[in-house]
Amino acid sequence: MRHTLPIAPQFYVTAPQPCPYLADRMERKLFTALQGQGAERLNNSLSQQGFRRSQNVLYRPSCADCSACLSARIDVKAFSLSRGQRRTLKRNAHLTRRATSPWATDEQFDLFRSYLDSRHADGGMADMDVFEFAAMIEETPIRSRVIEYADQENGTLTAVSLTDVLDDGLSMVYSFYDPDQHRNSLGTYMILDHIEIARETGLPYVYLGYWVPGSPKMGYKSRFSGLEIYRGGAWHPLDNPESHDAARHPLSTDPIAEQVANIQLPDRWPTTS
Template sequence: MSHQRPLGPIVFHRSGPMSCPYLEGLVEQQLFMELGGPNAQETFEHLSLYGFRRSHHIVYRPTCNACQSCIPVRIRVADFQNKRRYRKIRNRNADLTREDVGQRATEEQYRLFSRYVKSRHGDGDMASMSIRDYSNLVVASPVDTGLLEWRTPSGYLMATCITDRLGDGYSAVYSFFDPSEDRRSLGVFMILSLIDLAIEAGKPFVYLGFWVPGSPKMDYKASFEPIEGFYRGVWTEIRDKDSWGPVTTSPCGKTL
């Protein structure tokens, strides 16, 4: 699959130091650029090949001076190992029906989003988002973004995934679900569904954002095999996960 280089120069900025959201007590900095204009999709697809992630109209990647623990990762779907654990998760959610609803952000989704965020990330910025803020996650996206919904036979909205569509796969932007349904492992189930979609569409990858060795809330990403990490300029299959970090030195270990 070929990828054309985006037209025109790409102007990057570097953020100031911020509290690291993944490793307690550390600080982070980001390399970022603003997406917009007729070449936004092409630019985003090009940068995704170099480990960049999208949030709203910003494409970013951590660029910490003394820490390299944030590893962009993607699942190579053609060789995906459908382990017994994953088959059990699929079976537990066999009653759910998936629907691609395009960019239709709804109040029902927002209520589920609010419940999830307040339950799992109540101290974060997203906990105070309004319905307009939520809607803008999708409708204000400068690239090809859509929503996937999973419902029970009675029509109850169980889970939603905001997804970017790329030429070489799907990128899971943000997923949320009923926080009272832990037994279903809905976060993992949605990734399994994206793998299915990629295989059906003949696309080779599902992008999961950043895996951070040493961060418990990110451990699940490394359980999918085979998974590739973007490190030192190339995508490399992650085989020995323990050898990948966290990679920090003392300057990054200072709090703000």
């Protein structure tokens, strides 16, 4: 029997491109492939270190002179509803939740296109076709679910979240909803329902992606109590959103080599024989 050494994940950096959140800035990402026998463990470990999943890739912002993007998650035990969030739940009481395997449907794609055309017509996903959409939903090497929200009376699909199930929580990879129902705050509603799912299943966190101080697109995340941000290699409660800014500084991020060296990989990495 021949044994080979375990193959550790290889990390790479994207070329700089315009930042989608803050004007006049360039973004860069540190990323690695998510594949093979260790995909589940790697996803769990790196998600706890501020990484996010996109299909079979894990990535984290690694901009040259900016560290504004902060990974965010909700501590379910520390969360409590605000008055506005209670109203959001009441406005959407007519919706029913259904969880399915990560399989794309025409109904999902139609809703996705309406959402993009209305909310993100100039975004990086604006040109996605049905095949690329199917890949986004279905190409997942880890435990994922599609959480759909439909009208109880007529069954009309109203909102969708592609959600990963981690060891310590739920990660909302991507969500979209009916743009004509903007008064119902469907994005907030889906987060509130994911908090409830996490409570029902005994999971301590709901991962929300990145919170970016100074970005109107991301400001809503700071309105959830129990929010934590990943900074300096650890998770910290977001006590005062106003205490964080998006100032640039040449020393705001560590060199790539140091960032990679400080990443904690799973204790046991699979070997082949």
